[in-house]
Amino acid sequence: MFNINSLEQQDNQDKLWDKVINYFRKRSLWMLHYCTGCGAMELPPVMTSRWDMERFGIGPMATPRQADILLITGYSSVRTMKRIIRTYEQMPEPKWVLAFGSCTVNGGMYWDSYNVINNLGEYIPVDITIAGCMPRPEAILDSMLKLMDMIQAGEAKAFRKYKENYAYYKANQDRLFMERGPVLESAALRYVHEETEGGEA
Amino acid sequence: MMTVFNIILYSLFAILVGLIFLGIGRKVAARVHLRYGPPFYQSIIDVIKLMSRESITHNFVMDLGMVMALTGLIGTMLYIPIAGHIAFESNTNIIVIMYLMAIGHLGMAMAVSASGNPYANIGVSRALTMMLGYEVPFFTVMLGLIIYNQSSSVMVINLAQAGSIWNWNIWQMPIGFIAAEMALQAMMGEKPFDAMIAPAEIASGPMVELSxxxxxxxxxxxxxxxFVETALIVNFFFGGGTSVITFVIKQLEVFLIAVIFDNIFPRYKIEQAVKFLWIFPMGLAVIQLILLAI
Incomplete structure (x- = not known):
């Protein structure tokens, strides 16, 4: 499914310079938090005086152009997926995605909902997922520290995966948006469809 | 050749000191918030990281404008004496400084308007309106200084305050100092005059499209x-410095006062900010002028 070989080739090309620059990258992570679902309430304790993530150089940023991390909290509906994908593609490389909460892993308590995606990793590449409903603020801070270690080791390369396997992600995104058209229109069509089916039976 | 070397040295010095100031400012802001805060060299790390990232440009004007903003301010810095050292000797520093300081803002305005983002345009229009607000009182205070010292050279104003701490202009013209300090708050874009940045409102304004x-x-x-703004205040009111180290320490004090005010004030709307700047600092500056004339 994934084009592993070329990724490994790129990894081998990492030079000393990359290791030096990785230090600066891991010490200055700017975060764009996309909190349309639940979970926005777990971020303020991490940012403010209780856990203070600015100690590690992590700070919130206002726009995708300036951000290194895209933090997606909680469930994302099909409508917000379009915005998430646009936001992700607007971010300059290198960029990392943190998926926060069970809903981004397997749908969580909304697993059978008609308008919520189940696995975020099928649509955009996710570096770290934080399981739990809700995860504690400590879990966010821990995932950030884990991401810093991964960046220093040169392992956090999901954004390259997106470029290498764009066809896979694009197909998934298209399938998602094709299946679910405008809510009201599709509801009307289904009603008509069921009526005709019922009539024939 | 020596001049070129001087220019490079002065600009590197200003950039380094400015970045460390910004880092110390973040640390102090964190302590005001009862946080631990980032290390004092955090801004240097940020800049190195940003320089190594993928950058999205929109057109040639954007590239030109960003460079123009930086070079405009570095050009200003070269005319400001740092504890008696100056890159370009000049008898009419203040006039040159008044002209060149605007170039930084205009370059930034040119660059971010070229990106075409509406938030950036709102931010730029606010920044230029704010410039109108703070330049009038600040330049009125400068006029007072020129009249008082009968010279428009920063060096002369600097040397006139030498000797004792009681020769400093902060004691000679305290009302003008308060007016200049208020204008400085707006000049550095700190609260309550940060309507042009406003991250929660217009997504960091001019910086919205910069990557x-x-x-x-x-x-x-x-x-x-x-660096430029604090150096001006130190030269005008705190008597410059006997050595570079005392000069930088005085600058840091001026900057930290601004940072602490930044952390305890909410934000003015743009029209409120300009109205405030044109009434209170301007009024104080005019009172100072009248007192000097008497």
Missing amino acids: GRYLGLGFLTKAVGV
């Missing part, structure tokens, strides 16, 4: 701007 090394240049511009 990678463009934002890095923006950071450097901000750093040199902080």
Whole structure:
């Protein structure tokens, strides 16, 4: 499914310079938090005086152009997926995605909902997922520290995966948006469809 | 050849000191919030990271404008004496400084308007309106200084305050100092005059479309701007410095006062800010002028 070989080739090309620059990258992570679902309430304790993530150089940023991390909290509906994908593609490389909460892993308590995606990793590449409903603020801070270690080791390369396997992600995104058209229109069509089916039976 | 070397040395010094000031400012802000805060060299790390990132440019004007903003402020810095050392000797520093300081803001305005983002345009229009607000009182205070010292050279004003701490202009013209300090708050874009940045409102305004090394240049511009503005206040009111170290320490004090005010005030709307700047600092500056004339 994934084009592993070329990724490994790129990894081998990492030079000393990359290791030096990785230090600066891991010490200055700017975060764009996309909190349309639940979970926005777990971020303020991490940012403010209780856990203070600015100690590690992590700070919130206002726009995708300036951000290194895209933090997606909680469930994302099909409508917000379009915005998430646009936001992700607007971010300059290198960029990392943190998926926060069970809903981004397997749908969580909304697993059978008609308008919520189940696995975020099928649509955009996710570096770290934080399981739990809700995860504690400590879990966010821990995932950030884990991401810093991964960046220093040169392992956090999901954004390259997106470029290498764009066809896979694009197909998934298209399938998602094709299946679910405008809510009201599709509801009307289904009603008509069921009526005709019922009539024939 | 010596001049070129001087220019490079002065600009590197200003950038480094400005970046460390910004880092110390973040640390102090964190302590005001009862947080631990980032290390004092955090801004340097940020700039190096930004310089190594992918950068998205929109057109040639954007590239040109960002460089123009930085070079405009560095050009200003070269005319300001740092504890008696100056890159370009001149008898009419203040006039040159008044002209060149605007170039930084105009370059930034040119660059971010070229990106075409509506938030950036709102931010730029607010920044230029704010410039109108703070330049009038600040230049009125400068006029008072020129009249008092009968010279428009920063060096002469600097040397006139030498000797004792009681010769400093902060004691000679305290009302003008308060007016200049208020204008400085707006000049550095700190609260309550940060309507042009306003991250929660217009998504960081002028910086909204800047990525990678463009934002890095923006950071450097901000750093040199902080250096220039605090250096002006130190030269005008705190008697410069006997050595570079005392000069930088005085600058840091001026900057930290601005940072602490930044952390305890909410934000003015743009029209409120301009109205405030044209009534209170302007009024104080005019009172100071009248007192000097008497």
